[in-house]
Amino acid sequence: MTDSATPMMAQFLEIKAGVPDALLFYRMGDFYEMFFDDAVAAAEALDIALTKRGKHLGEDIAMCGVPVHSAEGYLLTLIRKGFRVAIAEQMEDPAEAKKRGSKSVVKREVVRLVTPGTLTEEALLDARRHNYLAAWGEVRGEGALAWADMSTGSVSVMPCPRPALGPELARLTPKEVLIAEADPGFDALEEETGAVVTELGRGAFDSGSGLQRLCSLYEVASLDAFGAFERAEIAALAALVQYLEITQRGRLPLLRPPQREDRQSAMRIDAATRRSLELVRAQDGGREGALLGAVDRTVTAAGARLLEARLSGPSRRLEVIRARQAAVAHLTEAPQLGEALRGHLRGAADLDRALSRLALERGGPRDLAAIRGTLEAATQIAATLDGAALPDLLAEAAGNLTGLEELHDLLDQALVAEPPLLARDGGYIAPGHDADLDEARRLRDEGRGVIAGMQAEYIETSGIQALKIKHNNVLGYFVEVTATHAEKMLAPPLNAVFRHRQTTANQLRFTTQELSELETRILNAGGLALDLERRLFDSLRGAVLAAAGPLGVLARALAEVDLASSFADLARGEDWCRPDLDDSRAFSVDRGRHPVVERALKRAGQSFIGNDCSLSTEPLWLLTGPNMAGKSTFLRQNALIAVLAQAGSYVPAKKAHIGLVSQIFSRVGASDDLARGRSTFMVEMVETAAILNQADDRALVILDEIGRGTATWDGLSIAWAVLEHLHGVNRCRGIFATHYHELTQLAGQLSGVATATVAVREFKGDVVFLHEVRRGTADRSYGVQVARLAGLPEAVVTRARVVLEALESGAREGGRPQALIDELPLFAAAAPPPAKRQTSRIEEELAEVSPDALSPREALDLVYRLKALGAD
């Protein structure tokens, strides 16, 4: 090391050596600075300027920095881009360091490692989603998965064999997954799950020392009180806790006792099915186009998180679903009650997250106020529910909403109505709460009044009207006059009172004995007031944390009430029905609808055609129909109805009877996976194999055009064999959409297979989509007509018709394809002279438009007009 900044750089390098995998935010005054490779990487990721600061071993040191006050936004960007960030703070006042000698460096320490799975800041989190950190451990061949949301304190665990890990992670969508280092077979995990995968030393997953760590965390002698955990579960939990200790530098978040989940209790939905059904994320990654976006009417963030969890993991337990349904039914039938609850819920804050920030000492006065507000809402909700005959779930929730009145009263009495964000500047404790604080504040404020009086007095003594008493950080309080009065002020008698301190370009500044004394008094009183407030904050925080257990139960109850009333609001608003669920293998839906497609159509002023589906007697439906007729929509809507029903919601149908579905498989819409070297066809076959190997007789399988990605006869043969297997071996319920009309012959031979088709009408050579599903088979594909609608050149469409006709008549007469093709007239000869095309009304309308002259509103109106013309 050869430069002047050596001691500081030495400190930087030492700290950096302790966190080699993270970018180091090194606090220097009002900035977090980054150096060397960290600076280069961060400057690029954040798109900020890269500069230099001194030299190290003869080379320039790269540097970049972000202001502390806006650091959160930069942190978020870095975390989203997959970085981990270590934050090194100054652990002492620079003045302290100076006392040790002019060359000494301010003490700094890493106070926290910020990783995707360990965020707590409001600004860094999506309020309506969980932020899970997961850990997968294995002991003697038995696997287990544990997951925690540090921002709410929830902790869960369950046995999870290695093959089930992918589907479970797809359900939970954790932001970060911990695995033991050198565990083979996890190469693709990051890509598959979108989570950051972090490897920990094997020691972190040791179940023996892990048990001790967990017992001391929960202050219990054994974990039996929370459930009977397997060793692998303990290993996974222990790894989670150790990682939190590492990242939070010993300051553990509030962690609730682990909840043991049972894999058997949730409907199984694999990752491909989740993608295909777009349960909580649409294919474009957004929430809006997904089922979640279409059904979310929750008014609290915790309610929204619960909804996502329910849609991601619908239940398989009849009694659980029925209890949830009963709550929704009660509120659907009593709309005023539901509305009143929703009104009160709007006043509730995110209690879990406020609590978690307070536990980590990252909370402020607003978090206390959030808890006060939520307790208030809880009391109102409990009162609203009081006295009515309630279904069990609501009665239980109502019971959990009371009992914390004392804490509420304490907070209410202690806090001002709208406290500031930061505790630093005080001003959040209400007057009248603490006599000492009131007294200190009185002294401080009186001092300010005295200053005003003193200014008037000095104006009189000096005869200088423009004299002012001001304050700055260097001089404290001082008297200021303009330079024109210099002579007078510096001469007797005034110079005996006013001591000259500073001359600026136009002003002279003075202090007086009296002013200095007053300043000390004001400062002392102000400092004392701040100190007292800080202590009161700590004691309020202590009172809140002491009630963390019941507060957690209350937060959960509020989320349940929110979810039940939001489902009720949805059911009423959208005219949904209460599905009848039982243990049978029935599946019968009358006038079912697809909630997401229906919403999109509604926005465009169109209505959705409801369709029936009955798999109760013939469990497999073979669905044919032209492209664009609505086959995929029909397939998906039936799967979504099963998901909604088992999540406890009403469903978009006139009537529905559903025997519990154990697993859903959906293969709708092709996708390839070029990153993993799989073609569309290969992906399709891998997924089909998974379905045939796993589907049981309670499964619901929806398959769209299996086999279309290969040659016709291969495709047809595969589709045929798959259908036979589903019918004879899997014996599941399912809908199978296909363009192979030959397959419908199979339906006649298999007793459990029925045929259905999406109806269309032909009108002047074009197809008109009716979107009606009827029993029977489609007479033809209408592929050429649909292609024409899509705007294929007229010549190509005409030619395709000729080829189709020849192929069809040839096939009827039993000709060989090659012979048929040989007989076809050549394209050039067959192509009709380009006839003068008739212009359509849409084209006529468009010809009139000059785009630049349109206002946005006019443009929108135009789209509606064109759309209406298209439908004519």
Ligand SMILES: Nc1ncnc2c1ncn2[C@@H]1O[C@H](COP(=O)(O)OP(=O)(O)OP(=O)(O)O)[C@@H](O)[C@H]1O
């Ligand atoms: N029941 C319905 N009522 C009204 N409109 C519908 C209905 N079903 C589908 N549609 C409309 O038809 C469009 C096409 O539907 P879908 O994608 O399901 O067709 P498809 O038969 O699967 O087509 P392809 O075979 O080309 O994949 C939808 O985007 C929607 O706008």
